[in-house]
Amino acid sequence: MTELYEGTVVEVARRLVGSQLTSLLGGVRTAVRLTEVEAYGGTEDPASHAYRGETARNRSMFREAGTLYVYRSYGVHWCANVVTGPSGVGEAVLLRAAEPLEGIEEIRRRRGREDHLLDGPGKLCQALGITGAQDGTSLSSGPVRLEPPEKPVNVEATRRVGITKGTELPWRFVEVP
DNA sequence: ATAGCGATGTTCT
DNA sequence: GAACATCGCTATA
Numbered sequence: 001m002t003e004l005y006e007g008t009v010v011e012v013a014r015r016l017v018g019s020q021l022t023s024l025l026g027g028v029r030t031a032v033r034l035t036e037v038e039a040y041g042g043t044e045d046p047a048s049h050a051y052r053g054e055t056a057r058n059r060s061m062f063r064e065a066g067t068l069y070v071y072r073s074y075g076v077h078w079c080a081n082v083v084t085g086p087s088g089v090g091e092a093v094l095l096r097a098a099e100p101l102e103g104i105e106e107i108r109r110r111r112g113r114e115d116h117l118l119d120g121p122g123k124l125c126q127a128l129g130i131t132g133a134q135d136g137t138s139l140s141s142g143p144v145r146l147e148p149p150e151k152p153v154n155v156e157a158t159r160r161v162g163i164t165k166g167t168e169l170p171w172r173f174v175e176v177p
Numbered sequence: 178a179t180a181g182c183g184a185t186g187t188t189c190t
Numbered sequence: 191g192a193a194c195a196t197c198g199c200t201a202t203a
Contacts (some may be wrong), residue, residue, distance in 0.1 A: 016202055040195070049188095049194070057187060074196050075185030081195090113198095121194050162195055 004148050005065035005080060005084050009091035012065075012172045013039035013083040016146075018153030020101065021145045025129040030103035032118055032128065036096040038160045040081070040172040042089050050090025061138035062090045068144055070125070070135040077122030080130050082139060096121045096172075126154055129169035 004019070005012055022031040032163040040044070040048040049058040049071065061069045061083055071091050085091030098118040100107055106129040111117050118124050131142060139146040154177065157170040 027202090038195070049195075052189080055188070071195085073186075074194065077196050079195065108195070118199095126197095149180055159196075164194085 004146070009039045009041045009084045010084075010171055011024040011065070013037050013171065014095045014155050014157070015081060015148075016082060016095075017151035017155045017173050018151070020121065020147045020149075021095065021128065021144070022102070022147070023128040023130060024136075025035050025143055028103060028129075030104045030128050031101040032098035032107075032124070033094060033101050034098045036095060036098075037173040038094045039173075040092055040094060041171075042085060042091050042139050045166050046127055047169075048090070048092075048161065050092075054090070058090070061092050062088055062134065066146075068130075068134055068137050068139050068142065072130055072132065073122060078125040078131050079121040080125050080128075080134075081143075093120060095124055096122055097174075100127075112163050117138065 016034055016037050019034050023046050043145050051060050053064050056172045057071055060067055063083055064087040067083040069083050070078055073079045081092035083092045107117050111127055118127050134144050153175055155173050156176045158172045159167055159170055160172045
Protein backbone atom coordinates (compact mmCIF):
# COMPACT_ATOMS: atom_id res chain seq x y z
CA MET A 1 0.00 0.00 0.00
CA THR A 2 1.41 3.31 -1.06
CA GLU A 3 0.41 6.91 -0.50
CA LEU A 4 -1.22 6.78 -3.93
CA TYR A 5 -4.38 5.46 -2.25
CA GLU A 6 -4.55 7.86 0.70
CA GLY A 7 -7.64 10.02 1.14
CA THR A 8 -11.22 9.77 -0.10
CA VAL A 9 -12.14 8.01 -3.34
CA VAL A 10 -12.67 11.41 -4.96
CA GLU A 11 -9.21 12.60 -3.93
CA VAL A 12 -7.62 9.40 -5.20
CA ALA A 13 -9.54 9.59 -8.48
CA ARG A 14 -8.17 13.06 -9.20
CA ARG A 15 -4.67 11.85 -8.33
CA LEU A 16 -4.92 8.87 -10.70
CA VAL A 17 -5.17 11.05 -13.81
CA GLY A 18 -1.71 10.95 -15.39
CA SER A 19 -0.72 7.74 -13.64
CA GLN A 20 0.65 4.78 -15.55
CA LEU A 21 -1.15 1.47 -15.95
CA THR A 22 0.79 -1.55 -17.21
CA SER A 23 -0.23 -5.10 -17.99
CA LEU A 24 1.85 -8.22 -18.49
CA LEU A 25 -0.55 -10.72 -20.03
CA GLY A 26 -0.06 -13.40 -22.64
CA GLY A 27 3.68 -12.76 -22.40
CA VAL A 28 3.25 -9.23 -23.73
CA ARG A 29 3.75 -5.98 -21.86
CA THR A 30 1.60 -2.94 -22.60
CA ALA A 31 1.58 0.42 -20.82
CA VAL A 32 -0.78 3.39 -20.95
CA ARG A 33 -1.19 6.75 -19.22
CA LEU A 34 -4.63 7.42 -17.71
CA THR A 35 -6.46 10.53 -18.98
CA GLU A 36 -10.02 10.01 -17.72
CA VAL A 37 -11.39 8.36 -14.54
CA GLU A 38 -14.54 8.43 -12.40
CA ALA A 39 -15.03 7.99 -8.63
CA TYR A 40 -17.70 5.63 -7.31
CA GLY A 41 -18.32 5.80 -3.61
CA GLY A 42 -19.58 3.15 -1.28
CA THR A 43 -23.03 3.33 0.22
CA GLU A 44 -23.77 7.03 -0.37
CA ASP A 45 -23.51 6.94 -4.16
CA PRO A 46 -26.58 5.50 -5.92
CA ALA A 47 -24.58 4.99 -9.14
CA SER A 48 -22.02 2.79 -7.41
CA HIS A 49 -22.07 -0.98 -7.71
CA ALA A 50 -21.44 -1.03 -3.94
CA TYR A 51 -24.61 0.99 -3.20
CA ARG A 52 -26.74 -2.07 -2.47
CA GLY A 53 -24.04 -4.01 -0.70
CA GLU A 54 -21.77 -6.87 -1.58
CA THR A 55 -22.69 -9.37 -4.32
CA ALA A 56 -20.82 -12.06 -6.23
CA ARG A 57 -19.97 -9.56 -8.98
CA ASN A 58 -18.70 -6.67 -6.85
CA ARG A 59 -17.03 -8.50 -3.96
CA SER A 60 -13.49 -7.42 -4.93
CA MET A 61 -14.68 -3.80 -4.71
CA PHE A 62 -14.91 -4.31 -0.94
CA ARG A 63 -11.31 -5.43 -0.63
CA GLU A 64 -8.37 -3.25 0.42
CA ALA A 65 -7.07 -0.28 -1.56
CA GLY A 66 -4.87 -1.25 -4.47
CA THR A 67 -7.05 -4.15 -5.58
CA LEU A 68 -8.24 -4.42 -9.19
CA TYR A 69 -12.03 -4.71 -9.64
CA VAL A 70 -13.13 -5.94 -13.09
CA TYR A 71 -16.78 -6.39 -14.06
CA ARG A 72 -18.70 -7.18 -17.23
CA SER A 73 -20.64 -4.26 -18.68
CA TYR A 74 -23.87 -4.82 -20.60
CA GLY A 75 -22.98 -8.48 -20.77
CA VAL A 76 -20.39 -7.66 -23.42
CA HIS A 77 -17.41 -5.61 -22.28
CA TRP A 78 -14.99 -5.67 -19.37
CA CYS A 79 -14.43 -2.55 -17.26
CA ALA A 80 -11.59 -2.00 -14.75
CA ASN A 81 -11.58 -0.16 -11.43
CA VAL A 82 -8.95 0.72 -8.83
CA VAL A 83 -10.26 -0.05 -5.33
CA THR A 84 -9.43 2.83 -2.95
CA GLY A 85 -11.31 2.45 0.31
CA PRO A 86 -10.30 0.48 3.37
CA SER A 87 -11.39 -3.15 3.31
CA GLY A 88 -15.17 -3.51 3.65
CA VAL A 89 -16.08 0.00 2.39
CA GLY A 90 -16.61 -0.46 -1.36
CA GLU A 91 -15.03 2.56 -3.04
CA ALA A 92 -13.36 2.42 -6.46
CA VAL A 93 -12.19 4.48 -9.42
CA LEU A 94 -13.41 3.49 -12.90
CA LEU A 95 -10.66 3.74 -15.53
CA ARG A 96 -12.31 5.32 -18.58
CA ALA A 97 -9.63 6.45 -21.03
CA ALA A 98 -5.88 6.61 -21.59
CA GLU A 99 -3.13 7.26 -24.12
CA PRO A 100 -0.70 4.54 -25.27
CA LEU A 101 2.87 4.46 -23.93
CA GLU A 102 4.20 1.01 -24.74
CA GLY A 103 3.14 -1.97 -26.87
CA ILE A 104 0.94 0.02 -29.23
CA GLU A 105 1.19 -2.68 -31.90
CA GLU A 106 -0.19 -5.24 -29.44
CA ILE A 107 -2.90 -2.75 -28.44
CA ARG A 108 -3.91 -2.30 -32.08
CA ARG A 109 -3.93 -6.06 -32.57
CA ARG A 110 -6.15 -6.65 -29.52
CA ARG A 111 -8.52 -3.86 -30.54
CA GLY A 112 -8.64 -4.94 -34.18
CA ARG A 113 -8.39 -1.34 -35.43
CA GLU A 114 -5.97 1.55 -35.83
CA ASP A 115 -7.78 4.35 -34.00
CA HIS A 116 -10.03 4.87 -30.97
CA LEU A 117 -7.79 2.46 -29.09
CA LEU A 118 -8.27 3.67 -25.50
CA ASP A 119 -11.16 6.17 -25.43
CA GLY A 120 -13.63 4.22 -23.30
CA PRO A 121 -13.60 1.85 -20.32
CA GLY A 122 -14.39 -1.27 -22.37
CA LYS A 123 -11.82 -0.33 -24.99
CA LEU A 124 -9.16 0.29 -22.34
CA CYS A 125 -9.64 -3.23 -20.93
CA GLN A 126 -9.58 -4.85 -24.35
CA ALA A 127 -6.43 -2.92 -25.26
CA LEU A 128 -4.59 -4.12 -22.13
CA GLY A 129 -6.01 -7.64 -22.30
CA ILE A 130 -7.83 -7.21 -18.97
CA THR A 131 -10.71 -9.64 -18.31
CA GLY A 132 -12.52 -11.12 -15.32
CA ALA A 133 -9.53 -13.41 -14.86
CA GLN A 134 -7.68 -10.44 -13.32
CA ASP A 135 -10.52 -9.42 -11.00
CA GLY A 136 -9.29 -9.18 -7.40
CA THR A 137 -5.59 -9.14 -8.26
CA SER A 138 -3.16 -6.68 -6.66
CA LEU A 139 -2.18 -3.53 -8.55
CA SER A 140 1.18 -3.63 -6.75
CA SER A 141 2.21 -7.23 -7.38
CA GLY A 142 -0.23 -8.70 -9.96
CA PRO A 143 -0.26 -8.84 -13.78
CA VAL A 144 -1.85 -5.37 -13.97
CA ARG A 145 -0.01 -2.60 -12.12
CA LEU A 146 -0.45 1.06 -11.33
CA GLU A 147 2.25 3.68 -10.80
CA PRO A 148 1.87 7.34 -9.72
CA PRO A 149 2.20 10.18 -12.26
CA GLU A 150 5.74 11.21 -13.06
CA LYS A 151 4.78 14.83 -13.63
CA PRO A 152 1.94 17.06 -12.38
CA VAL A 153 -1.23 17.01 -14.49
CA ASN A 154 -3.95 19.61 -15.07
CA VAL A 155 -7.27 17.98 -14.14
CA GLU A 156 -10.84 19.16 -14.67
CA ALA A 157 -13.82 17.79 -12.71
CA THR A 158 -17.11 17.18 -14.57
CA ARG A 159 -20.24 15.12 -14.12
CA ARG A 160 -19.99 11.38 -14.66
CA VAL A 161 -21.24 9.99 -17.95
CA GLY A 162 -23.24 6.93 -18.91
CA ILE A 163 -25.23 6.76 -15.67
CA THR A 164 -28.80 7.63 -14.70
CA LYS A 165 -28.42 8.07 -10.90
CA GLY A 166 -26.07 10.40 -9.04
CA THR A 167 -25.57 12.49 -12.19
CA GLU A 168 -25.13 15.75 -10.25
CA LEU A 169 -21.84 14.75 -8.62
CA PRO A 170 -18.69 16.18 -10.30
CA TRP A 171 -16.77 12.96 -9.87
CA ARG A 172 -15.36 12.53 -13.39
CA PHE A 173 -11.78 13.72 -13.79
CA VAL A 174 -10.20 14.39 -17.16
CA GLU A 175 -6.80 15.69 -18.16
CA VAL A 176 -6.79 19.17 -19.70
CA PRO A 177 -3.86 20.72 -21.62
C1' DA B 178 -21.66 14.75 -36.69
C1' DT B 179 -25.39 12.57 -34.63
C1' DA B 180 -29.05 8.87 -33.92
C1' DG B 181 -30.74 4.33 -33.53
C1' DC B 182 -29.89 -0.30 -32.38
C1' DG B 183 -28.28 -5.09 -31.25
C1' DA B 184 -25.43 -7.86 -28.28
C1' DT B 185 -26.17 -10.08 -23.54
C1' DG B 186 -24.26 -11.33 -17.92
C1' DT B 187 -25.64 -9.72 -13.53
C1' DT B 188 -28.69 -7.50 -10.60
C1' DC B 189 -33.03 -5.75 -9.30
C1' DT B 190 -38.26 -5.41 -9.18
C1' DG C 191 -39.21 -8.80 -17.24
C1' DA C 192 -36.28 -4.58 -17.17
C1' DA C 193 -32.15 -1.94 -16.30
C1' DC C 194 -27.38 -1.36 -16.78
C1' DA C 195 -20.52 2.56 -14.91
C1' DT C 196 -20.59 0.11 -23.32
C1' DC C 197 -19.28 -0.42 -28.02
C1' DG C 198 -19.36 -0.61 -33.03
C1' DC C 199 -22.16 -0.86 -36.95
C1' DT C 200 -25.53 1.33 -39.98
C1' DA C 201 -28.11 5.08 -41.66
C1' DT C 202 -29.01 9.76 -42.48
C1' DA C 203 -26.80 14.80 -43.12
